[in-house]
Amino acid sequence: MTTESQLRADVVEVGRRMYARGYTASNDGNISVRLGDDRLLMTPRSVCKGFMTPDMMCITDLDGRKLQGDRDPSSEMLMHLEVYRQRPDARAVCHAHPPVATGFAVAGIPLDRAVLAEVLTTLGSIPIAEYATPSTSELPEAVRKYVKAHDGMLLANHGALTLGVDLFSAYYKLETIEHFAKISLVARLLGRENLIAREEVDRLQGLRTNYGIKAPAPICPDPTAVGDLLAGPDPVTCQVVQAPEGEGRRLVPSPIEPRGAVLADQSGPDGDEEIRLTYRELSTLIEDAIRSLR
Numbered sequence: 001m002t003t004e005s006q007l008r009a010d011v012v013e014v015g016r017r018m019y020a021r022g023y024t025a026s027n028d029g030n031i032s033v034r035l036g037d038d039r040l041l042m043t044p045r046s047v048c049k050g051f052m053t054p055d056m057m058c059i060t061d062l063d064g065r066k067l068q069g070d071r072d073p074s075s076e077m078l079m080h081l082e083v084y085r086q087r088p089d090a091r092a093v094c095h096a097h098p099p100v101a102t103g104f105a106v107a108g109i110p111l112d113r114a115v116l117a118e119v120l121t122t123l124g125s126i127p128i129a130e131y132a133t134p135s136t137s138e139l140p141e142a143v144r145k146y147v148k149a150h151d152g153m154l155l156a157n158h159g160a161l162t163l164g165v166d167l168f169s170a171y172y173k174l175e176t177i178e179h180f181a182k183i184s185l186v187a188r189l190l191g192r193e194n195l196i197a198r199e200e201v202d203r204l205q206g207l208r209t210n211y212g213i214k215a216p217a218p219i220c221p222d223p224t225a226v227g228d229l230l231a232g233p234d235p236v237t238c239q240v241v242q243a244p245e246g247e248g249r250r251l252v253p254s255p256i257e258p259r260g261a262v263l264a265d266q267s268g269p270d271g272d273e274e275i276r277l278t279y280r281e282l283s284t285l286i287e288d289a290i291r292s293l294r
């Protein structure tokens with residue numbers, strides 16, 4: 001059994017690592033961990049996470065009432081409480097503003113492409129919760145939509161949020177998200193992403209049980225399958241992963257163009273222009289066409 005004093009020391013250590021790795025600046029970020037079934041140990045508001053001491057922490061109940069501590073609990077306490085409410089299996093929650101992942105959150109680009117096998121087997125996809133004013137009740141509402149099916153998510157124009165079966169598991173997921181964001185950024189700067197094919201994604205998902213990984217939800221079936229095209233996959237019940245059909249190949253050059261980009265610059269030999277659309281743009285076009293037929 002982990003003692004309270006050990007957990008206080010662990011929160012200090014995770015805060016130190018978050019600050020040292022540049023995931024937080026100034027007083028950003030917050031950390032909480034369950035103390036038994038009905039209490040939380042939580043970082044206080046307005047302190048730099050790189051220089052905390054064990055005695056600074058607050059103890060609250062699961063409704064956010066402060067039970068112990070000289071300081072007030074984190075200004076994002078409502079978001080933490082919502083995660084514990086929706087995920088009884090969560091023992092710890094980390095929130096920070098890692099700059100590359102947050103860049104994706106600002107650009108509105110979820111980390112949902114099938115790129116790295118480790119990410120697919122552990123986190124699955126990393127969606128973006130809709131923008132909400134920090135520290136208000138809007139933020140837990142935005143998080144609620146995704147938290148049942150995901151252990152990690154981006155928060156639009158804000159940062160990243162992770163949870164885990166213990167404190168270091170939640171923290172390492174934050175590291176994984178930032179690492180994944182860096183690799184994705186470099187691949188996109190290089191101008192090419194080879195995506196893992198849908199069949200291989202299914203195979204990797206099957207390995208989750210072999211590795212003892214308890215993912216909160218399965219990866220969605222192929223979103224391009226007949227019947228799913230208009231409805232799209234549901235991020236509430238499964239993890240949306242962009243993976244093209246491999247047709248025998250395990251890696252497929254990405255057919256996905258940067259979001260919002262409709263390219264019409266490739267003239268064929270007969271002067272016809274090729275227009276490439278993202279899956280979302282194509283879905284929108286089809287929906288609009290159907291609407292205009294009615």
Ligand SMILES: [Zn+2]
Binds near residue numbers: 028029097
């Ligand atoms: Zn924040």
